[in-house]
Amino acid sequence: MAGILGHLAGIDDPGVVVFGITGKQGQSTTRVMTGYGTRVLAGVTPGKGGQEVDGIPVFDSCADAVSAVPGLNSAVFFVPAGAVLQATREASAAGIRFMVHTADGVASHDAALMREMSVEGGFRIVGPNTVGMLDTSGCLFGLIGGGASWARKNYLSGCVGIISRSGGLSQLLGAFHCRPHLPGPLPGGGYGELWGDTGPGVSAVICVGGDPVPGTTLLEAALAFEADPRTKVIAGYGETGTSQENELAEAVAGGRITKPVVLFLGGRFTEAGVSQSHAGAMIRCEAETWAAKHEALVAAGVTVVDRPDAVFGSVAGVLGLV
Amino acid sequence: MPALPEYLTRALLESEGVPVVPGVMLTSAPATVAGFPVFLKAQIPGATSRKSAGLVRRIDSPAELGAVLPDLLSRDRCEGVLAAEALDIELELYAGVVFDAGSSSALPGGRLLFSLAGGSGIEARAGSLTEIRFPLSSPPSPGTLAASLPDAPWRASAADLLAGMARTFCRYRLLVLEANPLAVLRGDGRVLVVDCRAEFEDRAVRNGEEALFGTASARAGDSTRLERMVDAFNRSDPAGTAFFRQNRGAPAPGAVRVATNLCGGGGKMLWEMAVGGRDDIFALNESDTSGGLSAFKSYRFLRAVLAQEDADLLLFTGSGMAFQSQLNIAAAIWKALRESPCVVPVMVRFGGTDEDKARAMFERLSGSLRAPVRTYPSEVFPNAMVDSIRGFLEDAGAASPVPPSCPPGGTPAFEVAVPPGRFHVDGARCAECRERPCLGACPTHFLAWAEGCGPAKAEGQRCTGCLMCEAACLLDGSAGLFIELEMPEVE
Numbered sequence: 097m098a099g100i101l102g103h104l105a106g107i108d109d110p111g112v113v114v115f116g117i118t119g120k121q122g123q124s125t126t127r128v129m130t131g132y133g134t135r136v137l138a139g140v141t142p143g144k145g146g147q148e149v150d151g152i153p154v155f156d157s158c159a160d161a162v163s164a165v166p167g168l169n170s171a172v173f174f175v176p177a178g179a180v181l182q183a184t185r186e187a188s189a190a191g192i193r194f195m196v197h198t199a200d201g202v203a204s205h206d207a208a209l210m211r212e213m214s215v216e217g218g219f220r221i222v223g224p225n226t227v228g229m230l231d232t233s234g235c236l237f238g239l240i241g242g243g244a245s246w247a248r249k250n251y252l253s254g255c256v257g258i259i260s261r262s263g264g265l266s267q268l269l270g271a272f273h274c275r276p277h278l279p280g281p282l283p284g285g286g287y288g289e290l291w292g293d294t295g296p297g298v299s300a301v302i303c304v305g306g307d308p309v310p311g312t313t314l315l316e317a318a319l320a321f322e323a324d325p326r327t328k329v330i331a332g333y334g335e336t337g338t339s340q341e342n343e344l345a346e347a348v349a350g351g352r353i354t355k356p357v358v359l360f361l362g363g364r365f366t367e368a369g370v371s372q373s374h375a376g377a378m379i380r381c382e383a384e385t386w387a388a389k390h391e392a393l394v395a396a397g398v399t400v401v402d403r404p405d406a407v408f409g410s411v412a413g414v415l416g417l418v
Numbered sequence: 419m420p421a422l423p424e425y426l427t428r429a430l431l432e433s434e435g436v437p438v439v440p441g442v443m444l445t446s447a448p449a450t451v452a453g454f455p456v457f458l459k460a461q462i463p464g465a466t467s468r469k470s471a472g473l474v475r476r477i478d479s480p481a482e483l484g485a486v487l488p489d490l491l492s493r494d495r496c497e498g499v500l501a502a503e504a505l506d507i508e509l510e511l512y513a514g515v516v517f518d519a520g521s522s523s524a525l526p527g528g529r530l531l532f533s534l535a536g537g538s539g540i541e542a543r544a545g546s547l548t549e550i551r552f553p554l555s556s557p558p559s560p561g562t563l564a565a566s567l568p569d570a571p572w573r574a575s576a577a578d579l580l581a582g583m584a585r586t587f588c589r590y591r592l593l594v595l596e597a598n599p600l601a602v603l604r605g606d607g608r609v610l611v612v613d614c615r616a617e618f619e620d621r622a623v624r625n626g627e628e629a630l631f632g633t634a635s636a637r638a639g640d641s642t643r644l645e646r647m648v649d650a651f652n653r654s655d656p657a658g659t660a661f662f663r664q665n666r667g668a669p670a671p672g673a674v675r676v677a678t679n680l681c682g683g684g685g686k687m688l689w690e691m692a693v694g695g696r697d698d699i700f701a702l703n704e705s706d707t708s709g710g711l712s713a714f715k716s717y718r719f720l721r722a723v724l725a726q727e728d729a730d731l732l733l734f735t736g737s738g739m740a741f742q743s744q745l746n747i748a749a750a751i752w753k754a755l756r757e758s759p760c761v762v763p764v765m766v767r768f769g770g771t772d773e774d775k776a777r778a779m780f781e782r783l784s785g786s787l788r789a790p791v792r793t794y795p796s797e798v799f800p801n802a803m804v805d806s807i808r809g810f811l812e813d814a815g816a817a818s819p820v821p822p823s824c825p826p827g828g829t830p831a832f833e834v835a836v837p838p839g840r841f842h843v844d845g846a847r848c849a850e851c852r853e854r855p856c857l858g859a860c861p862t863h864f865l866a867w868a869e870g871c872g873p874a875k876a877e878g879q880r881c882t883g884c885l886m887c888e889a890a891c892l893l894d895g896s897a898g899l900f901i902e903l904e905m906p907e908v909e
Binding site: 204370 | 419517519520521522523525526527553554555588591593619621622624625656657658659661663684685686687688690691692694695704705706708709710740741742743769770771772796797799801880882
């Protein structure tokens with residue numbers, strides 16, 4: 097499967113090991129992932145090596161798993177925030193090249209160390225604090241969709257690439273591009289049906305997470321879609337805090353991103369210096385404000401909308417559907 | 419971000435061998451010190467400009483100490499007074515270490531800042547800062563730092579100190595560590611930290627190190643009682659995070675005061691953009707949940723939201739589409755509304771897995787609620803919901819009193835520890851139940867049937883706290899099952 101992961105991490109045939117597979121969330125989400133088509137080949141839970149979860153062998157360590165199971169190159173982690181850094185080290189040492197960290201509450205220092213490791217070690221991290229990544233060619237890493245049948249029904253192959261700092265909006269922006277007869281604001285004004293029985297669909301959904309130090313930035317996710325031949329439009333959600341939207345604007349202005357970008361930008365009324373539910377959304381300097389980002393994005397040619405349902409009409413306009 | 423007062427920051431620095439001005443912490447009056455002069459410095463978390471606020475005082479005699487100390491100790495949120503030796507200082511320097519989140523093209527790490535212009539006056543210092551970036555995996559050594567410092571007699575001492583600051587910053591995962599001034603002592607050229615402060619993330623405080631970062635109440639700063647309550651159950655039930663912040667502002671006259679719940683991180687932004695800049699709607703709080711919250715925890719969160727005074731309306735919406743089962747969330751909302759003393763009209767939108775089933779189930783359950791309820795499909799976004807608030811309130815009928823089906827009390831039939839909950843079973847009602855819908859609703863087969871008694875705890879199975887059993891019992895059973903979910907007590 098040559099999907100978005102090929103462009104993100106150079107992996108065309110993901111074989112997944114799940115850290116924390118014997119826990120409540122690890123078990124249930126592994127079922128979602130396998131049900132969607134993801135090849136989960138092994139699990140890791142210290143002290144539970146030798147067990148199985150739905151027929152998937154469990155190992156005490158990632159090194160054991162990699163030794164015993166050929167083809168492991170990716171990992172999804174359901175481990176507590178305090179254990180994420182060590183788990184990343186373990187996976188990296190075992191040769192894992194793509195990692196999805198779902199944990200919320202990872203210390204920024206730990207996330208920074210993970211980013212440092214991944215850049216210097218040549219592997220890719222998505223998260224922490226992400227619902228993960230879904231590719232409609234049949235691969236799901238993490239929590240998107242909530243259920244396999246739900247995910248299959250709601251995420252259909254198409255040409256929109258989704259990037260987002262919010263889990264809920266990642267899922268919504270992905271699914272609604274696949275809903276038949278979706279109503280919404282029309283690009284020329286008014287409100288009406290944006291497409292007929294078939295929506296534009298999505299190539300993949302990448303939630304980069306809401307933390308201050310993402311393993312993969314909005315720009316890096318957008319660059320993967322830029323290289324993905326299925327993707328004609330990049331749509332997503334950005335917000336205050338961090339420099340991610342500013343970088344995206346620079347890349348669009350500088351021609352590194354040539355595909356149309358439509359972004360719902362949140363945080364217009366966010367006060368500087370106030371903690372936000374997304375730790376990464378806190379404004380620490382002028383460049384991280386909604387106004388500064390909005391100005392940069394618009395100047396670069398990004399279509400910025402101020403309500404989420406306006407994303408779909410804008411995408412439909414770009415694609416000539418309305 | 420939580421801020422550490424000077425005395426706690428000193429303790430962190432000292433643990434890494436960073437020299438600080440000798441001093442003693444005084445927590446009550448009267449008190450004595452070894453000698454004079456000393457500087458008395460009130461230790462108040464987050465306090466800035468202490469000198470101009472009269473929180474730092476030079477003391478030259480026991481009589482002066484006796485007069486000033488009680489005054490400083492009585493200041494709001496004062497945790498004590500540091501009596502620090504007055505030194506013969508030749509030169510004042512500045513040093514800081516700050517966290518840099520990095521970018522797509524620059525690695526995150528630490529930035530060590532140094533200036534020859536220490537003491538007050540940040541503006542004057544801004545142009546004279548030397549900046550040294552370093553990866554968190556390898557804080558700079560004294561030798562590396564010395565190469566960036568002026569050729570002065572105190573260079574080696576300062577380099578040692580700066581390296582110690584960088585180690586402290588990394589060891590305790592701080593966001594900011596500032597020493598201002600650093601004192602170069604006249605005579606021997608030693609460099610010491612005279613004053614210092616730090617900022618940190620709560621999430622970075624390791625188990626067992628909490629005491630180093632002060633008391634929970636001090637960390638809470640200006641948190642409200644309900645915010646502390648949410649914090650308390652986040653700590654006791656860490657699966658998934660609930661974010662809750664009450665609005666410190668005041669509503670405009672005639673504004674509809676809206677309590678909100680479970681908006682999601684992006685939903686928080688979405689909600690803000692729906693109500694921001696308008697004065698006819700006043701959001702009482704911001705909220706977010708992320709991660710795999712149980713319905714038990716969602717219920718507790720909603721109870722805190724509903725405990726806000728003077729709410730005119732509860733508006734619930736996910737940020738878009740959630741990965742959590744919307745059926746579980748529907749049960750949590752229903753239960754919280756049913757058991758909260760606050761009865762206000764409710765607007766609910768579900769989005770995500772089983773959203774249509776959740777909406778249908780909630781509408782069935784809402785018949786047992788006192789409050790008027792309106793539900794919305796996921797295609798209706800918060801901005802549209804906000805636009806319909808006035809109309810809904812005009813149309814909403816009066817609340818009707820409905821007694822709870824099975825009030826809590828007595829000894830629970832059984833309990834679960836994680837997530838915490840107590841199961842009460844009305845044996846008489848359950849004995850008449852033929853359908854036993856609670857069993858079928860449980861996704862983990864945690865419930866078994868005890869003949870003549872009702873649902874019981876099955877051996878070897880675990881409860882995920884989804885609340886589907888209680889909802890099913892009310893809808894299709896005998897209403898004999900009640901799960902008591904205790905709310906934490908806070909000061």
